[in-house]
Amino acid sequence: MFKNIIVTGGAGFIGSNFVHYVVNNHPEVHLTVLDKLTYAGNKANLAGLPEDRVKLVVGDICDKGLVDSLVKDADAVVHYAAESHNDNSLIDPTPFIQTNIVGTSVLINACRKYNVRFHHISTDEVYGDLPLREDLPGHGEGKGEKFTPDSPYRPSSPYSSSKASSDLLVRAWVRSFGLRATISNCSNNYGPYQHIEKFIPRQITNILSGIRPKLYGTGKNVRDWIHTNDHSRAVWTILTKGKIGETYLIGADGEKNNKEVLEMILEMMGQPKDAYDHVKDRPGHDLRYAIDATKLRTELGWKPEFTDFKTGLKHTIDWYTEHRDWWESQKAAVEAKYAKQGQ
Numbered sequence: 001m002f003k004n005i006i007v008t009g010g011a012g013f014i015g016s017n018f019v020h021y022v023v024n025n026h027p028e029v030h031l032t033v034l035d036k037l038t039y040a041g042n043k044a045n046l047a048g049l050p051e052d053r054v055k056l057v058v059g060d061i062c063d064k065g066l067v068d069s070l071v072k073d074a075d076a077v078v079h080y081a082a083e084s085h086n087d088n089s090l091i092d093p094t095p096f097i098q099t100n101i102v103g104t105s106v107l108i109n110a111c112r113k114y115n116v117r118f119h120h121i122s123t124d125e126v127y128g129d130l131p132l133r134e135d136l137p138g139h140g141e142g143k144g145e146k147f148t149p150d151s152p153y154r155p156s157s158p159y160s161s162s163k164a165s166s167d168l169l170v171r172a173w174v175r176s177f178g179l180r181a182t183i184s185n186c187s188n189n190y191g192p193y194q195h196i197e198k199f200i201p202r203q204i205t206n207i208l209s210g211i212r213p214k215l216y217g218t219g220k221n222v223r224d225w226i227h228t229n230d231h232s233r234a235v236w237t238i239l240t241k242g243k244i245g246e247t248y249l250i251g252a253d254g255e256k257n258n259k260e261v262l263e264m265i266l267e268m269m270g271q272p273k274d275a276y277d278h279v280k281d282r283p284g285h286d287l288r289y290a291i292d293a294t295k296l297r298t299e300l301g302w303k304p305e306f307t308d309f310k311t312g313l314k315h316t317i318d319w320y321t322e323h324r325d326w327w328e329s330q331k332a333a334v335e336a337k338y339a340k341q342g343q
């Protein structure tokens with residue numbers, strides 16, 4: 001039904017995985033990737049894809065003229081483009097406001113003008129954080145102890161508050177202007193093509209580079225991990241079967257604390273479990289995220305394929321091991337930036 005889809009941020013981590021997913025599974029679809037190629041975007045993430053099916057337009061989602069000229073010929077926009085790294089938002093929030101809020105407003109105005117279907121990619125971080133399971137009666141198995149689409153917005157960082165703002169704009173454009181939009185809030189992704197500034201690839205590439213991995217604080221912070229391929233399938237499901245105006249939470253019941261994940265990586269890479277350093281914690285570091293994806297599972301029939309985190313992690317370790325040329329040239333600069341912050 002959708003033949004021409006614009007994927008914003010399609011040269012980044014999750015966006016490029018979505019592009020690969022669509023190319024491999026939906027042969028009737030042509031994709032236009034609109035990406036500014038910031039430090040986080042990489043043309044190499046789209047290498048080898050058929051040129052007659054995927055076109056890369058290097059440009060800014062805040063550029064009204066460019067966005068207008070692309071959206072008028074599209075059937076749908078799937079919006080991944082964002083400044084996405086919490087730690088960067090604590091150093092300089094400005095690009096987060098510009099891309100995540102202003103950029104989203106440019107896209108939804110164009111989609112409204114041409115009545116184009118819009119899917120907004122967001123994060124569970126808009127809901128703030130949850131108490132650790134050990135601090136909850138019944139260890140967190142009760143109602144209200146995971147995020148649901150009805151959870152209140154309580155973002156903690158400049159990153160999550162800019163994403164929360166963009167979600168609210170989309171909701172208002174649906175209600176006020178009849179924008180044909182859906183929203184998904186997903187938990188932490190892992191998999192190939194993730195920038196090495198992020199937690200899992202940073203640890204893997206540290207070990208591959210002979211640098212000791214770094215753990216923020218005590219490492220008790222819990223993330224609800226999902227393989228990025230499962231995220232892509234969920235987004236396609238929502239785009240094609242989701243109800244206009246609805247918000248769907250995407251998660252794969254993958255709660256693990258950072259210490260557990262780091263120790264698993266060390267073990268799987270043949271290192272002693274304690275071969276890492278504790279570093280200064282992130283200010284305002286969210287304690288725990290957990291997603292209740294019942295609505296997506298029951299109403300739209302999606303379920304994750306990567307249900308064993310260890311298997312997904314093994315694939316991810318193998319990918320970074322086999323693709324040193326993809327990340328090696330950035331490693332020194334990324335670690336120098338962290339070192340400046342004592343991390």
Ligand SMILES: NC(=O)c1ccc[n+]([C@@H]2O[C@H](COP(=O)([O-])OP(=O)(O)OC[C@H]3O[C@@H](n4cnc5c(N)ncnc54)[C@H](O)[C@@H]3O)[C@@H](O)[C@H]2O)c1
Nearest residue numbers: 009011012013014036037038040041060061081082084189
């Ligand atoms: N990484 C996660 O675990 C996670 C979880 C849930 C939701 N999300 C959301 O998914 C989306 C993608 O995240 P990611 O981890 O792939 O991020 P990423 O940083 O790897 O990629 C972002 C992409 O957007 C592009 N971009 C940035 N500013 C732009 C602009 N002004 N115009 C055009 N392109 C621009 C970058 O060049 C890059 O290719 C984001 O909206 C993020 O909030 C991420």
